Amino acid sequence: MTVLEPIPSIRLKNGLEIKLKEIHTAPLISSWVWYRVGSRDEIAGKTGISHWVEHMQFKGTDKFPAEKREKAIARAGGSWNAFTYLDWTTYFETMPADKIDQALEIEADRMLNSVFDPEELESERTVIMSERQGRENNPGFWLTEAVHQAAFPIHSYGHMILGDMVDLAAMQRDDLYQHYKSYYSPNNAVISIAGDFKQANLLQRLKELYEELPTGEEPPRVNRPQPPQRGEHRLVVEGPGDTVLGDVSYHAPAASHDDFFPFLILDSILSGPEGLNMFGGGGISNKTSRLYSRLVEDEDVAVSVSGSLPATLDPYLYSLDLIIHPASTPESALKALDEEIQRLQDSPPPLEELERATKQARALFAYGSESITNQAFWMGFSEMYASYDWVTDYLEKLEAVSPADVQRVAQTYLKPQNRIVGIYQPHNKGNQSL
Amino acid sequence: MSKPEITTLNEKSLPGPQDITRVELENGITLLVRPNFNSLAISLSGFVQAGSLYDPESKLGLADFTATCLMRGTERQTFREIYNSLESMGASLGVSAGSHTAGFGGKSLAADLPDLLEILTDILTHPVFPKADIEKIRSQLLTGLDLRAEDTNEMASLGFDQIAYAGHPYRFPSDGYPETIQAIQSEDLVDFHASYYGPREMVVVIVGAVEPDQAVALVEEKLGGWFNPKQPEPIEVPDVWPLDQTVQQHTAIPEKSQADIVLGTVGPRRQWEGFYPALLGNSILGQFGMMGRIGNSVRTQAGLAYYAYSSLSSSIGPGPWTVRAGVAPENLEKAVELIQQEIRTFLAEPVSPEELADVQSNYVGKLPLTLESNQGVASALLTMERHQLGLDYLQGYEKMVREITRESILEASRQFLDPDRLAISTAGPPL
Numbered sequence: 040m041t042v043l044e045p046i047p048s049i050r051l052k053n054g055l056e057i058k059l060k061e062i063h064t065a066p067l068i069s070s071w072v073w074y075r076v077g078s079r080d081e082i083a084g085k086t087g088i089s090h091w092v093e094h095m096q097f098k099g100t101d102k103f104p105a106e107k108r109e110k111a112i113a114r115a116g117g118s119w120n121a122f123t124y125l126d127w128t129t130y131f132e133t134m135p136a137d138k139i140d141q142a143l144e145i146e147a148d149r150m151l152n153s154v155f156d157p158e159e160l161e162s163e164r165t166v167i168m169s170e171r172q173g174r175e176n177n178p179g180f181w182l183t184e185a186v187h188q189a190a191f192p193i194h195s196y197g198h199m200i201l202g203d204m205v206d207l208a209a210m211q212r213d214d215l216y217q218h219y220k221s222y223y224s225p226n227n228a229v230i231s232i233a234g235d236f237k238q239a240n241l242l243q244r245l246k247e248l249y250e251e252l253p254t255g256e257e258p259p260r261v262n263r264p265q266p267p268q269r270g271e272h273r274l275v276v277e278g279p280g281d282t283v284l285g286d287v288s289y290h291a292p293a294a295s296h297d298d299f300f301p302f303l304i305l306d307s308i309l310s311g312p313e314g315l316n317m318f319g320g321g322g323i324s325n326k327t328s329r330l331y332s333r334l335v336e337d338e339d340v341a342v343s344v345s346g347s348l349p350a351t352l353d354p355y356l357y358s359l360d361l362i363i364h365p366a367s368t369p370e371s372a373l374k375a376l377d378e379e380i381q382r383l384q385d386s387p388p389p390l391e392e393l394e395r396a397t398k399q400a401r402a403l404f405a406y407g408s409e410s411i412t413n414q415a416f417w418m419g420f421s422e423m424y425a426s427y428d429w430v431t432d433y434l435e436k437l438e439a440v441s442p443a444d445v446q447r448v449a450q451t452y453l454k455p456q457n458r459i460v461g462i463y464q465p466h467n468k469g470n471q472s473l
Numbered sequence: 474m475s476k477p478e479i480t481t482l483n484e485k486s487l488p489g490p491q492d493i494t495r496v497e498l499e500n501g502i503t504l505l506v507r508p509n510f511n512s513l514a515i516s517l518s519g520f521v522q523a524g525s526l527y528d529p530e531s532k533l534g535l536a537d538f539t540a541t542c543l544m545r546g547t548e549r550q551t552f553r554e555i556y557n558s559l560e561s562m563g564a565s566l567g568v569s570a571g572s573h574t575a576g577f578g579g580k581s582l583a584a585d586l587p588d589l590l591e592i593l594t595d596i597l598t599h600p601v602f603p604k605a606d607i608e609k610i611r612s613q614l615l616t617g618l619d620l621r622a623e624d625t626n627e628m629a630s631l632g633f634d635q636i637a638y639a640g641h642p643y644r645f646p647s648d649g650y651p652e653t654i655q656a657i658q659s660e661d662l663v664d665f666h667a668s669y670y671g672p673r674e675m676v677v678v679i680v681g682a683v684e685p686d687q688a689v690a691l692v693e694e695k696l697g698g699w700f701n702p703k704q705p706e707p708i709e710v711p712d713v714w715p716l717d718q719t720v721q722q723h724t725a726i727p728e729k730s731q732a733d734i735v736l737g738t739v740g741p742r743r744q745w746e747g748f749y750p751a752l753l754g755n756s757i758l759g760q761f762g763m764m765g766r767i768g769n770s771v772r773t774q775a776g777l778a779y780y781a782y783s784s785l786s787s788s789i790g791p792g793p794w795t796v797r798a799g800v801a802p803e804n805l806e807k808a809v810e811l812i813q814q815e816i817r818t819f820l821a822e823p824v825s826p827e828e829l830a831d832v833q834s835n836y837v838g839k840l841p842l843t844l845e846s847n848q849g850v851a852s853a854l855l856t857m858e859r860h861q862l863g864l865d866y867l868q869g870y871e872k873m874v875r876e877i878t879r880e881s882i883l884e885a886s887r888q889f890l891d892p893d894r895l896a897i898s899t900a901g902p903p904l
Contacts, residue, residue: 064511065841065844065845066483066486066841067841067842067845097763105763105773106762109762109763110762110831112762113761113762113831113835114831114834114835114838115834115835115838116834116835116836116837116838116839116840116841116842117838117839117842118839118842133842135838135841135842138838161776162773162774162775162776163776164776165776165777165801166772166776166777166778166779167779168801169731169777169778169779169799169800169801170779171730172730172731172799172801173730173731173779173780173799175729175730175731176623176624176625176729176730176731176733176901177624178623278728279623279726279727279728279729280619280620280622280623281619281622281623282616282619282620282623311560312560312563322565323559323560323563323564323565324556324559324560324565324567325560326552326553326556326560327553327556327557327560327561332553335609336552336553336609339609339612342612342613342616343613362616364612364616365612365615365616365619366612395560395561398561398562398563399560399563400563401563401582402514402562402563402564402581402582403563405512405513405514405582406514406580408513409511409512409514409845409846409847409848410845410846411845412845
């Protein structure tokens with residue numbers, strides 16, 4: 040059975056792009072609508088607006104008041120939610136196959152007809168502030184926020200997706216409605232659907248529901264490229280608690296860049312495998328990765344280490360998150376980390392390590408593909424920063440990476456002047472600044 | 474108004490006696506296998522009777538510490554060799570302790586099942602607890618407890634257990650406290666393993682691309698020869714006396730933006746006949762749609778919280794029935810009052826016929842989604858075996874759900890929920 044096969048892209052006359060994949064292993068269908076808008080499209084004063092609009096999309100339209108919609112999905116036993124990310128916002132429903140029409144109707148309706156009632160908007164303002172306050176309770180949130188601000192003073196990846204509290208307090212209904220009207224249109228959307236259907240029938244139904252929706256104006260995407268960083272940034276965030284945290288983030292290439300796949304192998308070798316599974320499938324531990332072995336096992340300078348290299352439209356970050364060992368210091372952890380990076384820069388990794396990374400990636404796809412929701416997710420997600428070919432070619436591209444490629448990527452990107460070193464330092468731990 | 478659509482299940486497509494193989498090995502292990510050749514992988518899960526209920530009070534966290542140390546090396550393999558095998562296969566395996574049992578879970582590509590089972594067998598039967606590794610794990614556990622002390626949600630939960638389960642074994646956290654983790658010696662880990670790890674009433678579940686006969690032969694070969702005459706009977710936990718009145722406490726954690734609320738009571742055991750009426754009632758109270766009546770009141774109407782929902786635990790002993798919400802500190806009392814009011818209303822009269830029909834339809838409709846992956850099926854099989862629900866449980870599921878009445882929900886809920894006798898635990902900035 041092949042999990043990752045190319046699928047044709049269908050474009051309706053209003054510009055809406057559709058990706059369909061029949062999978063008949065369970066009587067389920069997962070349907071996603073993706074919009075090319077995220078926190079990347081926000082400027083100071085409007086941070087968090089994409090996420091707030093996503094919340095307002097659950098408040099209802101004249102045709103489908105919120106309660107009626109919720110009930111329709113829940114009665115069918117469906118699962119639905121939405122996510123706002125850096126580059127995109129998406130809405131999904133995974134339903135029993137014979138109930139998918141409800142989801143298709145709801146999404147066609149709220150693409151253009153959400154009400155944005157002023158009273159509901161005010162009520163949601165405090166809900167969103169509460170969401171941010173909940174995250175603030177985690178010391179790691181403050182560290183991540185500070186590192187992003189330092190990494191992207193120009194590009195809008197520099198603020199949190201949830202937005203700044205000051206903007207959440209100030210934005211008004213007109214701001215939100217304008218944002219909605221600017222970015223929610225068929226020509227700025229992709230629909231990805233996987234599951235138990237006949238393609239011809241489903242496509243016919245999608246045309247009935249979506250093809251007459253009017254094409255919108257070209258959406259105004261924010262484009263403020265981040266100039267190269269001139270020297271290492273170091274910062275310390277202070278707060279309560281007893282545990283010292285570290286976030287070492289390097290500027291990294293966009294997902295569509297040729298260096299991205301060698302970078303994924305590098306990530307796997309240094310800090311363990313990452314998959315694209317958002318809905319179950321689980322992960323694979325990183326206990327034998329180079330950084331875990333050195334920092335946690337050999338030297339006891341960290342209690343844990345993990346890495347992340349998100350696939351994004353614009354150049355973003357490769358982040359290494361550390362929990363510093365209570366008997367150690369950030370300096371010791373950073374020294375060990377630097378020596379491991381140096382080792383990779385000095386000599387290419389053995390082929391065996393690369394082969395292991397691709398086997399892990401293959402296993403993660405196998406686990407993730409058990410979920411129809413994951414499969415539909417991959418089809419749309421990849422369109423937001425590249426195309427679905429990016430996913431279908433994923434394993435092949437990983438296999439094509441050579442040890443020299445990994446070494447070159449380590450030399451190119453993992454330089455101190457290309458990174459931000461952030462430390463979360465509890466008040467009572469004294470001065471542990473770097 | 475048109476008649477609402479009724480979602481029904483195709484019972485034959487659900488895991489059941491026709492495609493679940495259940496075998497009891499001579500040494501006491503029960504094995505359940507369900508093949509799924511649509512998948513390329515397998516999911517492995519199960520438990521042994523080695524949970525934290527066996528922890529001495531001065532060494533709380535011992536079961537968890539022991540489970541964590543199993544992967545640190547065996548008589549045949551070092552920690553690195555174990556993980557090198559697992560990670561090179563793209564497989565995963567982990568063990569952790571709950572109250573009654575220590576559970577294990579893993580997955581691999583189908584061809585690697587024999588190797589995964591070999592590693593599981595080795596870590597369960599021949600761990601060596603290397604001294605140096607014990608100190609490493611101790612540091613990791615203590616760091617975890619430091620982070621727990623900063624986590625408002627976890628601290629509110631801890632407070633809830635202390636109020637609701639006063640005097641009951643469930644009042645203790647399975648990850649212990651810093652002083653009890655410090656008190657654990659390497660002999661304690663060796664002794665705990667020797668006393669409690671064994672095949673008696675152990676359960677293994679395998680779901681995925683494997684023929685049942687092959688899976689049974691493999692488990693028999695690897696684990697069939699394991700015996701431990703020292704293993705005691707599984708612990709039976711007593712009932713809990715309800716509180717005389719509402720007890721409220723706040724755990725102050727400086728410099729936090731939000732306060733978390735855990736409010737509720739001790740609920741039924743999973744095997745109690747009124748469990749499902751209570752579960753559907755709980756859904757109406759705080760889950761259905763956008764977090765049920767409580768979500769509607771606290772989030773949608775009042776705008777006080779990003780999350781506000783209720784949950785009813787499925788447990789061997791009397792599990793917690795709680796409402797959880799995260800709110801700005803200045804809205805704490807208002808949110809608690811709104812939740813109490815919703816509980817009062819919920820207990821005053823039966824739910825509406827429409828609410829019952831909605832939630833019944835939801836429970837029937839969502840079943841295929843929960844059984845989509847190997848892991849989902851394995852989890853269902855494990856629950857069926859743990860609570861002795863029978864292999865045809867899923868075939869009878871729709872009928873059982875449809876037979877629940879408004880009155881049975883009210884009756885079951887009133888047995889446990891009382892708005893004037895709640896445990897209310899909050900954690901957040903000093904009030």
